[in-house]
Amino acid sequence: MxxxxxxxxxxxxxxxxxRAIALALAEQGAAVAVNYRSRQEDALxxxxxxxxxxxxxxxxxxxxxxxxxxxxxxxEAARLLGPLDILVNNAGxxxxxxxxxxxxxxxxxxMKTNFGGAWHCTHAVLEQFMARGDATIVNIxxxxxxxxWIGQANYSASKGALNSFTxxxxxxxxxxxxxxxxxLAGFTPTELVDGVLQxxxxxxxxxxxxxxxxATTGQVAAAAVFLAGPDSGYTTGELxxxxxxxxxxxxxxxx
Numbered sequence: 397m398x399x400x401x402x403x404x405x406x407x408x409x410x411x412x413x414x415r416a417i418a419l420a421l422a423e424q425g426a427a428v429a430v431n432y433r434s435r436q437e438d439a440l441x442x443x444x445x446x447x448x449x450x451x452x453x454x455x456x457x458x459x460x461x462x463x464x465x466x467x468x469x470x471x472e473a474a475r476l477l478g479p480l481d482i483l484v485n486n487a488g489x490x491x492x493x494x495x496x497x498x499x500x501x502x503x504x505x506x507m508k509t510n511f512g513g514a515w516h517c518t519h520a521v522l523e524q525f526m527a528r529g530d531a532t533i534v535n536i537x538x539x540x541x542x543x544x545w546i547g548q549a550n551y552s553a554s555k556g557a558l559n560s561f562t563x564x565x566x567x568x569x570x571x572x573x574x575x576x577x578x579x580l581a582g583f584t585p586t587e588l589v590d591g592v593l594q595x596x597x598x599x600x601x602x603x604x605x606x607x608x609x610x611a612t613t614g615q616v617a618a619a620a621v622f623l624a625g626p627d628s629g630y631t632t633g634e635l636x637x638x639x640x641x642x643x644x645x646x647x648x649x650x651x
Contacts, residue, residue, distance in 0.1 A: 397423075397424050397425030398424050398425065398625045398626055398627070399421060399424040399425045399426035399482070399621075399624070399625055400424075400425035400426075401425070402425070402426045402427070402481040402482055403426060403427045403428075403429070403473075403474075403477045403478050403479065403480050403481050403482070404418075404421045404426045404427070404428050404429065404480070404481065404482035404483070404484060404624065405428075405429040405431065405456075405469070405470065405473045405480055405482070405483050405484070405517070405521070406418045406421065406428060406429070406430060406431060406484040406486055407431040407460050407469075407484065407485055407486050407487035407513060407517060408431060408432070408433070408460075408486045408487030408488060408513075409428075409430040409431055409432065409439065409442060409484075409486065410430065410431075410432035410435040410436075410438035410439040410442060410455075411435060411438050411586070411587065412584075412586035412587060412613060413486060413536060413581065413584060413586060413613050413616050413617065414431075414484075414486040414487070414536075415438075415442050415613070416613035416614050416616065416617035417484055417486060417536075417616075417617040417620045417621070418430050418442055418446070418453070419442065419445060419446065419617070420614070420617040420618060420620070420621045421482070421484075421620075421621055421624065422446040422449065422451040422452075422453060423449070423451075424621060424625065425451075426451075426481075426482065426624075427451065427452035427453065427477045427478065428446060428451070428452070428453045428454075428477075429453070429454055429455075429456050429469075429472075429473035429476065429477055429480075430442045430443055430446075430453055430454065430455045430456070431455075431456050431457075431458055431460070431469055431473075431487065432455060432456075432457055433457070433458070433459045433460075433487070436455065436457065439455040439457075440455050442455070443455050452477060453477075454473070454476040454477055456469055456472050456473050456476070458472075460485075460487050460509065460512075460513030460514075460516055460517055461505075461508040461509045461512050461513050461516070462516070463512075463516045463519070463520075466513065466516035466517050466519075466520050467516070467520045469517070469520070470517065470520040470521050470524075471520075474524065479524055479528065480521055480524060480525070480531070481525075481528065481530070481531050481532070482531065482532050482533075482534070482624045483517060483518065483521050483525075483531075483532075483533045483534070484533075484534045484535075484536065484620055484624065485513060485514035485517055485518065485533065485534070485535045485536060485558075486536040486620075487509060487510075487513045488509060488510045488513075488536070489505065489506055489509045489510065490506065490548075490551045491505065491506050491550060491551070492547045492548060492551070493547055494546070494547055495549050498549075498550070502550055503549075503550040503553065503554075506550040506551055506553075506554050507550070507553070507554045507557070509554075510551070510554035510555060510557075510558060511554045511557040511558050511561065514535050514558055514561065515561065518533060518561075518565060518576075521533075522569075522574075525569075525572070525574050526569075526572045526574065528573075529572060529573040530573050531573065531574045531575075532574070532575045532576075532577075532623065532624050532625075533565065533569075533574065533575070533576040533577075534576075534577055534578070534579065534620050534623045534624050535558050535559075535561070535562050535576070535577070535578040535579070536578070536579050536581065536616070536620065537555045537558045537559055537562070537578045537579065537580050537581070537635070538551070538552075538555040538580055538581055538582075539580045539581065539582050539637060539639040539642055539643045540552040540555050541554075541555030541556040541557075541558060541559045541580065542556070542559065542580065542635070542643055543643055555580075558578065559578060559580070559635055562576055562577065562578040562633065562635065563633050563635075566632040566633030566634075567633060570632055575623075575628070575629075575631065575632040576632055576633065577623040577628070577631060577632060577633065577634045577635075577636065578634070578635050578636065579616060579619045579620050579623065579636050579638055580635050580636060580637045580638065580639065580643070581611060581616045581638055581639065582605065582610070582611050582637070582638060582639025582640050582642045582643070583598070583601055583602075583605065583610045583611065583639070583640075583642070584610060584611040584612070584613060584616055585598070585610055586613065598610065603648075604642070604648045605639070605640040605641065605642050606640060606641030606642070606644070606645060607640035607641055608640075609640065610640070611638055611639065611640060615638055616638050619636055619638045623636065
């Protein structure tokens with residue numbers, strides 16, 4: 397177990413990618429604080445699954461878009477499970493729509509959660525991370541943060557901000573022994589992208605992906621665990637794409 401005696405906090409971990417990351421970290425021996433905003437039953441189910449497998453976990457409620465709640469989240473996670481070593485900023489939201497049709501504040505709520513949540517939680521853990529001198533932060537971003545897509549302007553902008561934050565934080569925090577990286581997930585069927593996949597079940601999108609299939613939550617989680625663990629000990633400031641080659645191509649990848 398590569399993460400034995402390590403303690404992790406995963407935001408937005410009651411479902412989807414966050415749930416998969418929490419389970420994967422626990423499988424490698426980490427104690428895991430499972431953050432949720434409103435889905436308490438789902439978060440408790442994740443905790444139960446970890447505990448049934450012999451691990452340690454606790455569910456902690458907080459809306460990471462609120463800096464005070466994010467600070468309390470970090471304090472409570474450490475109180476329940478011990479000092480933190482790993483932070484996974486996964487909590488995210490979307491509000492798809494064309495720029496012309498969107499209300500003036502359509503960007504704000506998405507930015508508050510997707511970027512603001514990562515900023516708030518990172519800020520909250522730094523005192524204990526800097527004191528420990530050996531900690532990791534993994535931001536769950538998106539290939540959309542590096543490319544454009546119709547109807548995704550606010551989401552893409554929030555992930556672009558998260559990508560830039562990842563690089564800057566990595567440079568700033570390296571002297572304290574804190575590594576900061578991001579996983580840029582491609583299309584991964586979760587509730588977050590249900591609307592995008594509704595039209596034809598995602599067939600038209602799948603045809604634009606070189607590997608011709610969507611990512612699984614487990615594949616994204618595996619990348620997050622790699623960046624959180626010792627095998628990536630000399631890696632920081634990296635944006636690791638897990639997108640089936642989607643962002644490697646020009647246009648739709650064929651004439």
